[in-house]
Amino acid sequence: MTIFTEDKAKAILDKVIALSKADECSATLAGATEGNIRFALNSVSTSGLVDDVELAVQVAFGKRVGIATINEFDDASLERVVRRAEDLARLAPENPEFMPAIGKQQYKPSPTWSESTAAITPEFRAGVAADSIGPCREDDLVAAGFLVDSRRFVAFANSNGNFGYQKGTGFNYTCTVRTEDGQGSGWVGRSVRDASEFDADRDVRVAMRKASASAKARALEPGKYTVILEPAAVAGLVSFMMNFFDARSADEGRSFLSKQGGGNKLGEQVYDPRVNIIADPWDADAPVMPWDDEGMPRERMPIIENGKVVALNYSRYWAKEKGKRAVGQPGNLLMAGGDKSTAELIAGTDRGILVTRTWYIRMVDPQTVLLTGLTRDGTFYIENGQIKYPVKNFRFNESPVIMLNNIDELGRPVRVAGDESSLVMMLPPMKLRDFTFTSLSDAV
Numbered sequence: 001m002t003i004f005t006e007d008k009a010k011a012i013l014d015k016v017i018a019l020s021k022a023d024e025c026s027a028t029l030a031g032a033t034e035g036n037i038r039f040a041l042n043s044v045s046t047s048g049l050v051d052d053v054e055l056a057v058q059v060a061f062g063k064r065v066g067i068a069t070i071n072e073f074d075d076a077s078l079e080r081v082v083r084r085a086e087d088l089a090r091l092a093p094e095n096p097e098f099m100p101a102i103g104k105q106q107y108k109p110s111p112t113w114s115e116s117t118a119a120i121t122p123e124f125r126a127g128v129a130a131d132s133i134g135p136c137r138e139d140d141l142v143a144a145g146f147l148v149d150s151r152r153f154v155a156f157a158n159s160n161g162n163f164g165y166q167k168g169t170g171f172n173y174t175c176t177v178r179t180e181d182g183q184g185s186g187w188v189g190r191s192v193r194d195a196s197e198f199d200a201d202r203d204v205r206v207a208m209r210k211a212s213a214s215a216k217a218r219a220l221e222p223g224k225y226t227v228i229l230e231p232a233a234v235a236g237l238v239s240f241m242m243n244f245f246d247a248r249s250a251d252e253g254r255s256f257l258s259k260q261g262g263g264n265k266l267g268e269q270v271y272d273p274r275v276n277i278i279a280d281p282w283d284a285d286a287p288v289m290p291w292d293d294e295g296m297p298r299e300r301m302p303i304i305e306n307g308k309v310v311a312l313n314y315s316r317y318w319a320k321e322k323g324k325r326a327v328g329q330p331g332n333l334l335m336a337g338g339d340k341s342t343a344e345l346i347a348g349t350d351r352g353i354l355v356t357r358t359w360y361i362r363m364v365d366p367q368t369v370l371l372t373g374l375t376r377d378g379t380f381y382i383e384n385g386q387i388k389y390p391v392k393n394f395r396f397n398e399s400p401v402i403m404l405n406n407i408d409e410l411g412r413p414v415r416v417a418g419d420e421s422s423l424v425m426m427l428p429p430m431k432l433r434d435f436t437f438t439s440l441s442d443a444v
Contacts, residue, residue, distance in 0.1 A: 003031065003033075003151060003152075003153045003167055004029065004031060004053070004153055004155070006155065006165040009029050009153065009155035009165055010155065010157065010163065010165065012029055012055070012073055012078070013027050013029060013155060013156070013157035013163070014157065015075070015078050016055070016057055016078055016081075016082055016157075017157055017158065017159050019078060019079050019082045020057075020059055020082050020085075020086070020159065021086065022059035022060055022061055022085075022086050022089060023059075023060055023061055023062060024059065024060050024100060024101045024158065024159045024160070025057065025058070025059045025060075025082070025085075025101075025158065025159045026057075026058045026059075026101050026156065026157070026158040026159070027055060027056065027057045027058070027156065027157055027158070028055070028056045028154065028155070028156040029053070029054075029055050029154070029155045029156070030053070030054060030056075030152070030153065030154040030155070031051075031052060031053030031054070031152060031153055032050075032051075032052060032150050032151065032152035032153075033049065033050070033051050033150065033151050033152070034049070034050045034148060034149070034150040035048070035049045035050075035120060035122070035125060035148070035149050035150070036048055036049075036050075036125070036146065036147060036148040036149075037125040037126065037128065037129050037146075037147050038145070038146045038147075039129045039132065039133060039143065039144060039145055039146075040143075040144040041142060041144065042133045042136060042137050042142055042143055043133070044126070044129050044133075047122065047125060047126075049122075052071065053071060053073075054069055054070070054071050055069065055070050055071070055073065055078075055081060056068075056069045057069070057070075057081050057082055057085045058085065059082070059085045059086050059089050060089060060098065060100075060101075061086075061089050061090060062094065063094040063095050063096070063098040064089045064090065064092045064093070064094055064095070065089055065092055065095055065098065066084075066085040066086060066087065066088030066089030066090070066091075066092055067085055067088065068081045068082075068084040068085040068088060069081070097317045099294075099316045099317050099320070100160075101158040101159060101160045101162070102158065102160065102162055102294065102295045102296065102316070103160050103161070103162060104160060104161040104162045104163075105162055105164070105291070105295065105296075105297050106297065107164050107166075107290045107291055107297055108282070108290055108297075109166060109290065110166070110281045110282045110287040110288060110289065110290045111193075111282065111284065111287045112166060112167065112168035112169065112287045112288065112289060113151075113167045113168055113169055114169045114171075114193055114194045114195065116194050116195045116196040117149060117151070117169035117170070117171050117192075117193070117194060117195040118151045118169050119195075120149045120171075120195055124195070125147055125149075127200075128147050128173065128198075128200045129145075129147070131199075131200035131201040131204065132145050132175050132200050132201075132204045134201075135201065135204055135205060135208060136177055136204065136208060139208060139212070140179075140180055141177050141178065141179060141180070141208055141211055141212070142177065142178045142179070142180060143175055143176070143177050143204065143207075144175070144176050144177075144178075145173065145174055145175030145176065145204075146173070146174055146175075147171075147172070147173045148170075148171075148172055149169070149170060149171045149172075149195065150169060150170040150171075151167070151168075151169045152167065152168050152169070152170070153165070153166070153167045153168075154166060154168075154289065156295065158295075162295060164291055164295065166289055166290070168289065169193075171190075171191070171192050171193070171194075171195050171198065172189075172190070172191050173189065173190045173191075173198065173200070173203070174187070174188070174189040174190075175187070175188050175189075175200075175203070175204050175207050176207065176377060177204065177207040177208050177210070177211040178211055178444070179211055179212065179215050181215070182444065183215040183216060183217075183444065184210075184211045184212060184213070184214040184215030184216075184390070184444065185210070185211055185214055185376070185377045185378065185444040186206070186207035186208060186209065186210025186211035186212075186213075186214060186356070186377055186378050187207050187210065187232075187356055187357055187376070187377035187378065188203050188204060188206045188207040189232055189416070190203055191415050191416055191424070192415065193285065193286070193287065193415075207377075210356060210377065210378035211378075213378070213380070213387070213390060214377075214378045214379070214380070214390040214444065215390065216390065217379070217389075217390040217391050217392045217393075217444070218381070218389055218390065218391055218392065219391070219392045219440055220353075220381065220391045220392070220394075220440075222394060222395075222437045222438050222439050222440065223436075223437060224434040224435065224436055224437075225352060225353050225434075225435055225437060226349065226351065226352035226353070226408070226431070226432065226433050226434075226435070227352055227353045227354070227355055227431075227432050227435040228342065228345050228346060228349065228352060228353070228354045228355065228382070228429060228430070228431050228432075229355050229358070229429060229430045229432065229435075230342055230354070230355065230356055230357070230429050231342075231413070231414050231416045231427045231428065231429055232356065232357050232358075232416055233355045233356060233357050233358045233375075234358075234416075234427045234428070234429070234430055235416045235425055235427055236357075236358045236359070236361045236373065237358060237361065237371060237373075237398070237400040237403065238333070238335070238400055238425070238427060239333075239423055239425065240361060240363070240369070240371055240400065241369050241400040241401065242303075242333060242423065244256055244257060244366070244369060245257070245303065245309075245311075245312055245313055246312065246313050247264060247266075247312035247313060247314045247315075247318055247319075247322070247324070248314075248315065248318040250263075250264035250265070250266075250312060251263065251264055251318075251322070254366065255366065255367075256366070256367055256368055256369050256399075256401055257270070257309060257312070258367075264312060265309055266309055266310070266311075266312055267308060267309065267310065268308060268309060269307050269308050270304075270307065270308065270309050270401065271304060271307040271308075271401070271404040271405055272307050272404055272405050272406075272407045273306045273307040274306075274307070274336075274407055274410060275304050275306075275307050275335075275404050275407070276302070276304060276305060276306060276335065276336040277302075277303045277304040277333055277334065277335045277336075278300065278301065278302050278303060278333075278334050279298070279299075279300065279301055279303060279330030279331070279332055279333060279334070280300040280301075280332065280334055281298040281299075281300070281331060281332065282300065283332060283334055283426070285415055285426060286332045286334065286415055286424040286425065286426050287332075287424075288331030288332045288424055289331060290328075291328055292328040292329040292331065293329070294315065294316055294326075294328070294329075296316065296326055296327065296328035296329070297328050298327075298328035298329075298330065298331060299327055299328065301327065301330075303330065303333070311327075313327075313329045313330075314326050314327065315329075330423070331423065331424065332423060332424040332425065332426075333423055333424075333425045333426070333427075334413070334425070334426045335413055335425070335426060335427050335428060336410075336413070336428075337410035337411055337412055337413045337427075337428025337429075338409065338410050338411055338412060338428065339411075339412055340409070340411045340412060340429075341411060341412060341429070342354075342411060342429040344411070345409060345411050345429055345431045346382055346385065346386070346387065347385040347386075348385060348409070348431075349382045349385060349431065350383070350384060350385070351381075351382060351383055352381075352382045352431070353379060353380065353381060353382065353391065353435075353437075354378075354379065354380040354381075354382055354387065355375045355379055356375070356376070356377050356378035356379065357375065357376050357377050357378075358373050358374070358375060358396070359373060359374050359375070359376045359377075360373050360374050361373035364397065368399050368401065368402075369399045369400055369401050370397060370398070370399045371396075371397070371398060371399065371400065372395065372396065372397050372438075373395070373396060374393055374394070374395055374396070374441050374443070375393045375394050375396065375441075376393055376443065376444070377444070378390070379391050379392070379393050379394065392440050392441065392442065393440070393441040393442075393443055393444070394437035394438075394439065394440060394441060395437070395438050395439045395440075395441055396435065396436060396437050396438065397436050397438045398435055398436050403430075403432055403435065406432050406433045406434050406435070407430065407431070407432060408431040408432060408433055409430075409431040410428045410429075410430055410431075411428045411429035411430070411431075412428060412429075413426040413427055413428045414426065414427070414428075
């Protein structure tokens with residue numbers, strides 16, 4: 001697929017808006033070319049390229065809303081999709097929380113496009129698979145992994161004169177390496193803005209070392225331990241917690257940020273003073289689109305500042321209800337840390353447990369964000385600043401809110417993507433005290 005230019009996209013959207021007979025009309029045109037390669041048992045299993053462009057049209061008669069989609073863009077098809085949306089709107093019940101189409105906005109472009117990522121070829125993907133598989137074969141290890149890359153565009157317009165257009169690229173790689181007997185497992189994941197930063201041969205060796213070192217794991221008694229969570233292990237917990245930074249759920253008493261008697265904890269000290277998280281769509285390492293799903297412009301803003309909650313997400317509807325200013329919901333999370341690598345945090349630890357990944361995370365209690373999940377793909381006992389031996393994986397019951405009050409030290413942030421979230425994140429490895437492991441898991 002050729003990425004639609006801004007002029008071509010705008011021409012289609014302008015036609016759609018002009019065709020509508022509804023009180024208001026909004027249209028979004030989005031397309032992507034996504035390439036992938038998957039390998040398992042040291043062999044490529046699938047490889048593919050998916051192209052798609054879709055137009056979504058939303059119209060409203062009063063508070064009655066209809067939405068229709070299509071992937072054909074000739075004049076007859078455009079009229080058909082608009083009429084379908086209008087027919088659906090006439091049949092729909094009124095939406096009591098309806099918000100009119102957003103007015104004209106100004107969007108500052110963010111650096112979401114990478115030429116090297118956009119230029120990825122099937123040969124590049126095959127090379128990544130070969131560089132992942134080859135070293136594992138040589139060391140009698142077994143690799144399984146997945147690379148997905150994309151180039152995409154999104155454009156939108158409405159009958160109130162708003163318009164936005166931007167291109168972006170994406171690159172995500174994961175690889176799990178097992179010993180031949182299945183007793184040891186290691187993992188590495190990379191989310192990069194620019195494909196030129198990626199070296200599969202270098203990164204797969206991290207997973208290889210962990211796979212070899214994690215075999216013949218010993219059992220430790222569950223309990224509270226000092227832990228070092230690698231950034232990928234942090235991601236699943238922190239991204240889950242950020243889902244609760246919604247002002248409405250806090251105001252309605254459904255969140256750990258709800259106050260007894262009503263209201264929310266905006267401005268209150270909730271975390272260790274070393275916790276600082278911001279959102280910045282223009283960050284060079286983790287840029288995101290400069291608007292959210294409602295078309296609201298995103299801003300660079302602090303979310304947690306010296307442990308205090310300083311921002312909550314107000315939808316346009318809830319901002320109107322509460323007399324607040326609506327701000328675009330964050331698309332990234334950037335957490336401050338220190339200068340140390342994971343290895344340097346290990347070197348400064350008398351006794352503790354290193355966790356490569358947290359996995360299969362599920363909610364236990366939304367009022368405290370108590371989560372349960374498993375460690376996997378390399379869990380190790382640390383003694384006197386060195387990794388002494390592998391340990392069996394644990395099930396944990398822990399709240400990231402409590403976790404971020406039990407900080408001993410933060411390391412150097414790196415870019416990661418959360419398993420349960422579309423957020424792009426820069427997160428540090430963390431050395432934490434009193435992390436709660438509740439039982440053992442025989443899975444590697």
